[in-house]
Amino acid sequence: MTAATLANCGSPAYGCDFLQLDAGDAPAGGKADWLARRLREAIADGRLAVGGRLPPTRVLAAELRVSRGVVTEAYRRLAEDGHVEGRRRGGTVVVAAPFSQPSVPSGSRPCRVPEPVAAGLTVPGALFAGEPDADVFDALRATRARVDFTPGLPDLTAFPRAAWLRAERAVLAELSAGNLGYGDPRGAPQLRRAVAGWLATSRGIRVEPHEVLVVAGTAQALTLLHPVLRADGIEGVAVEDPGSLGTRQHLRNGALATPPVPVDDGGVRVDALRATGARAVLLTPAHQFPTGVVTSGERRRALLAWARDGGLILEDDYDAEHRYDRPPVAALRALLADQVCYMGSVSKLLAPALRIGWMVPPPRYRDALTDAKRFTDLGNAVLPQLVLARLMESGGLERHLRVLRGRHRRRRDAMIDALAEHLPGAVVHGAAAGLHLTVTYALEVPDVELAAAALARGVKCQPLSWHRQLPGPPGLVLGYAATPPGTITEGVATLGETLRELA
Structure with a gap:
């Protein structure tokens, strides 16, 4: 009306x-x-x-x-x-509608693996049985749930539509006909200049625009790296454990081995890294996925010493901007340029759908990666690059980040409060940063069973064991950034009830 x-x-x-x-x-x-x-x-x-x-x-x-x-x-x-x-x-x-809560008949009790509660839900057992396949994330995304704790998603309802539209109109008003042709495969010069400025002020990385390669996110960056690393005699990339299942799948798709390296409260264990004999390692040092630890100063020094001995660090800086208690730590690339390949994107800052990211590779790989990008797609779409460059240079992206930090921090607080109330005794891991929490529990309930039962009740999350190659306690990886506080409380309450019944 x-x-x-x-x-x-x-x-x-x-x-x-x-x-x-x-x-x-x-x-x-x-x-x-x-x-x-x-x-x-x-x-x-x-x-x-x-x-x-x-x-x-x-x-x-x-x-x-x-x-x-x-x-x-x-x-x-x-x-x-x-x-x-x-x-x-x-x-x-x-701008967004929540899923409504299905009614449960009074007096009824859920079984150990309840039936799906929302139309369109995939049978949970099919998702969580056995080793996760390459398409498991696609299947999980397509599965409806009334509460979605998928990690790695920012608050997409907060996308700065008005600011993006203003920037796009301004770009189109000034755009020459020549800019609508094929662009530089390394990326639009305006965006590479803006990214260089952004990295200098937010991540402590001093680079020239010609050192930046624009890519379609970290996933493409890894794909471009596969043949380049193999040409350099690197047949495997050590990975953090626990560490991202998705990035491990990308590396294996490129025929690269992924020996696991344990992570503790200080970050990746460099002694274990040396023991693998690997010449390269993929790290998330600013906010480790999924444990949430920030690599300590002692470990950073040990990592840099390992790299100076000939090791290559692939630095995935995927959500480093989202630090809530103090400024983010500087990137490793800021300390050792020749042995660190830096990767970042706007997927956790604006939206994954934009498919815009960047690499700052060591100089010896720059030409080969540019060739790989050229023969892959001739470069990213130019118009979104120019719009993003304008947002960066106008301060619009920084303003958006400030809004997101406040909103995400409140949602993180809501999840921690809900976990304390509904999963007492569970351990919450990680610093006050990022878009997710990892929680472990002492009850002898496999986390894949808990995740399947929770999904049957309309709560979507990822079991910690998906992200492990080595043995470890059961747990869940819970994204909070895309979920309102009230829904967070409701979803965690369902997790707590489900865990108690399974135990």
Whole structure:
């Protein structure tokens, strides 16, 4: 219903017929909670469709006969949950709908591996039985769930649409016809210059634009590296353990061995790395995936000494910007240029769908990687590169990062509080950083069984054992950045209940 329609209605008490709201139903002192809950329910069941506008706060407050502050607070909570977005003259718009909670008959008890609770759910056992295949992440993404704790996703509802659109319009207004042709396979000069500036100010890396190679994310960076490393006589890349299953799959797809190196509270164990005999290692030193530890100063010095002895470090800086208690540590590439191949992207900062990332390889690999990029795709799409460059140079990306840090920190706090309440005794790992938490527990329940049972109840997460090659305690890897605080609490409560029943 539009604001004009609302203003012309004259129904008493609850004002018009907007969602049949009656402020008399609200508890004393809890009107904002009541209104936010009723609006959230309407978004979930489709009465308020994605793309639709909410009434202006002034109009709805007048019709409900409540203070404008009540409506403003309710809208603020919906915005914090990621369901609505304020668009100035465009009003407050519904941008995302939660999955509604299916009802459970009273007196019923779930079985050990419950049936899927939402239409379209894949049978959990098919996802979590045996070793995960190469397409397991595709299958998990395609599986619907009312609570999604998939790690590695930022809050996509916070994507700066307005800022991106302004930058895109400005780029198109200035774009010459020549810029619409084939570009430099290394990437648009404007973006390489902007990335060099971004790395200098945010990661402590001093590079020239010609040293930057624009790629379609870290996944493509690894794919480009496969033949280059093999041509240099490198047949395997040591990996952290636990460490990302996805990156391990990418390396193996390139016929590279992946010997595991244990990770402890100080980061990767360099003594174990030396024992593998590997000439290269893939690391996430700023915020290790999945344990969340930050590589200590002592380990960083030991890693650099290993690299000076001829080792190559592939540095995946995938979510280093998301540090909540202090500034992020400097990248290893800032300390040893010739032996570190640095990789980053905007997948965790803006959106994975943009498929924009960058490499800063050692000088000896630069030409070979440029050739590999040229023969792969002739370079990334130019227009998104120019828009991103404008966001970086205008300060728009930095402003967006500040907003994300505040939102993600609150969601991390909500998950930690929920874990303390619903999984007492579980251990939360990692620094106050990133987009996920790893939690281990003492109960003798395989984490793949727990993840399967949780998915059957509508909560999606990843078992820690997926990311291991070596033995270790069971656990879960829980992404929080893309999930509103209320939904986080609900999902963790389901995990706690499921774990207790399986035990």
